[in-house]
Amino acid sequence: MRAGTQRPVAHTDRGETSDDDVQRRLSEYISKKGLRQTPQRRLIVDVFLHAGRHLATEELLAEVRKRNPAIGYATVYRTLRLLAESGIAEERHFGDSVTRYERADTEHHDHLICTECGTITEFEEPRIERLQDAVADKHGWTLETHRLELYGICPECTRKRRPTPPRVRK
């Protein structure tokens, strides 16, 4: 949409945009909006990009404070909102009451969530995506995003529930 400055975007083998590229996109957004670069923001973004996925704000705060204990939680909340606005992060709400953020620059995926241990696994299923488009279309909607979460028992918890393989015949 903006010609001239186009640059090939580097992707990792997971479909992720490189961290540098993300930082670049953020800088662009920040200057475009007349906002400012700060050490706090750089730190928070860095932690966000390298942390495991689906980090709750509070978890991220803890991680950030390991590197700079002076950071206030309001700053973290504000920066994560900024990341969401700039399209770099996406807000998620799973069953609990906290907000989680996830990188928005990966290939699309949905989530399997274990109701026993809380493990979150990602998956992709293009056929489901296609059917979603079809549904939206049929109802006259213009789709923007979606959220698909499958709740159940993960393989490990299933194993724990049955310590011995069911070899006995009742």
Added chain:
Amino acid sequence: MRAGTQRPVAHTDRGETSDDDVQRRLSEYISKKGLRQTPQRRLIVDVFLHAGRHLATEELLAEVRKRNPAIGYATVYRTLRLLAESGIAEERHFGDSVTRYERADTEHHDHLICTECGTITEFEEPRIERLQDAVADKHGWTLETHRLELYGICPECTRKRRPTPPRVRK
């Protein structure tokens, strides 16, 4: 699973269990658990069953107070939790920070949510359900429930956005 007391369950043409039947199931749950029937609970359940779907707790409270202004909000919160525990209601969390409840006795459906006006429309798509089972299976999970939400612009908002059909050619 419980023989002897079986009774044919009445369903409406939307796949809903009748209100009487729900009240009966709730009474059963209440007495089984040694709990008590109260006027407040009866009122809240009645409002819940007849109200539009996806009511936020606060909305339900307002509705309830129209009929009995003395009801405390803690009672509503507690009763809705009771309904969820008894399997009559299901908790939902859409984008916002409030908890919503929905009748759990209808045929399964998912949601289309308008990001502009907040309208929620329901839909069913068995082919998506089947693919979900397949995904869970492939990853070794035992599925319990799922949640699929499609976010976009509803037909009405789409219309409002384009007051005049795009007849002009730039």
Added chain:
DNA sequence: TTCCCTGCAAAAGTTTTGCACTACT
């Protein structure tokens, strides 16, 4: 009579906001 339920107020947990000060640009 027992003890579950209610309503109120206070507490808890998460996120937002107001403000004085700091520090990017």
Added chain:
DNA sequence: AGTAGTGCAAAACTTTTGCAGGGAA
């Protein structure tokens, strides 16, 4: 220099909990 950002504390919101009194079984 001008103004957005920060850290702190207080406020806002939603939901839960403690408790004394009331009422269902």
